[in-house]
Amino acid sequence: MVLLMDTPTICMIEESIKETNDIKTFIFQYDKNTDPGQFYMIWIPCVDEIPMSVSYIKEKKRGITFRSIGEATKALSKLDKGDTLGVRGPYGHGFEYTGSHLLFVGGGTGIAMIAPAIEQVSKMKKKVTCVLGAKTKDELFFVKRIKDTGATVFLSTDDGSSGSKGYASDLASKIIQSEDIDAVYTCGPELMMKSLYDKCKDIPFQASLERYMKCGVGLCGQCCVGEGLRSCLEGPVFDRNTLQHINDFGVWKRDASGKKTLL
Ligand SMILES: Cc1cc2nc3c(=O)[nH]c(=O)nc-3n(C[C@H](O)[C@H](O)[C@H](O)COP(=O)(O)OP(=O)(O)OC[C@H]3O[C@@H](n4cnc5c(N)ncnc54)[C@H](O)[C@@H]3O)c2cc1C
Numbered sequence: 337m338v339l340l341m342d343t344p345t346i347c348m349i350e351e352s353i354k355e356t357n358d359i360k361t362f363i364f365q366y367d368k369n370t371d372p373g374q375f376y377m378i379w380i381p382c383v384d385e386i387p388m389s390v391s392y393i394k395e396k397k398r399g400i401t402f403r404s405i406g407e408a409t410k411a412l413s414k415l416d417k418g419d420t421l422g423v424r425g426p427y428g429h430g431f432e433y434t435g436s437h438l439l440f441v442g443g444g445t446g447i448a449m450i451a452p453a454i455e456q457v458s459k460m461k462k463k464v465t466c467v468l469g470a471k472t473k474d475e476l477f478f479v480k481r482i483k484d485t486g487a488t489v490f491l492s493t494d495d496g497s498s499g500s501k502g503y504a505s506d507l508a509s510k511i512i513q514s515e516d517i518d519a520v521y522t523c524g525p526e527l528m529m530k531s532l533y534d535k536c537k538d539i540p541f542q543a544s545l546e547r548y549m550k551c552g553v554g555l556c557g558q559c560c561v562g563e564g565l566r567s568c569l570e571g572p573v574f575d576r577n578t579l580q581h582i583n584d585f586g587v588w589k590r591d592a593s594g595k596k597t598l599l
């Protein structure tokens with residue numbers, strides 16, 4: 337079998353939106369069919385190529401939303417409307433929806449990828465409840481966008497500056513106890529997702545795992561979790577049946593050199 341890796345398509349940034357102090361969204365034309373939960377490999381020439389979830393899907397326009405944390409994302413954040421970046425993908429699998437009342441839980445930049453998922457589900461006439469969590473109120477984003485879908489939105493911040501004080505997973509677990517939730521979908525810090533997974537044992541559960549990626553197409557093995565599952569190919573969204581066999585879930589991940597680091 338010959339595996340072909342796409343070369344990046346050069347896309348011009350049509351819109352650059354500042355969501356928070358260090359989070360930005362870029363919208364560009366890219367007409368390849370993309371499902372919420374899938375990701376692109378974003379090439380910043382002369383710097384790096386990094387995985388980014390799709391955060392915006394409308395007709396032929398696609399978007400990414402990222403926090404500036406290291407070399408690549410800092411270089412990305414210096415780009416603006418009219419600049420170009422390289423895009424290949426989409427790769428991986430997104431969420432699969434089951435039941436009629438769905439709970440989405442997004443923490444930090446994990447909010448970016450759940451927004452298009454909620455927009456998709458709202459067209460299926462399902463009831464959506466959503467918890468958006470961040471360290472502090474200035475780090476919350478997409479709140480209006482998600483409320484505009486008709487979803488019931490709850491906010492949580494670690495410092496209590498907006499919504500409930502505490503972790504998104506704790507607020508979500510209270511909602512699970514008081515409402516009839518058919519399935520839970522989450523993306524965010526892995527410890528938050530693991531805590532949520534432990535709390536909703538009888539409910540279908542899907543989580544998007546963030547692992548260090550290099551090729552993005554299943555060739556290099558850098559993103560393996562559990563017994564040789566490639567996050568870029570078999571994930572990044574995994575369901576409960578698979579997560580229960582991934583012993584590194586919520587415990588450790590590999591750095592750029594492949595060395596295990598505790599979460
Ligand atoms: C499937 C997937 C989807 C993602 N979607 C988003 C998103 O929508 N928005 C967003 O802000 N971030 C997203 N990320 C994370 C983003 O890819 C990393 O934050 C980015 O690669 C950091 O690069 P850097 O050079 O700026 O930081 P670095 O200085 O290289 O690293 C900062 C931190 O990011 C981790 N990291 C670095 N490179 C990668 C990589 N290639 N893959 C995974 N982790 C890495 C490092 O371990 C370190 O903890 C996603 C990651 C994955 C795997």
Ligand code: FES
Nearest residue numbers: 550552556557568
């Ligand atoms: S990033 Fe290379 S196999 Fe997943």
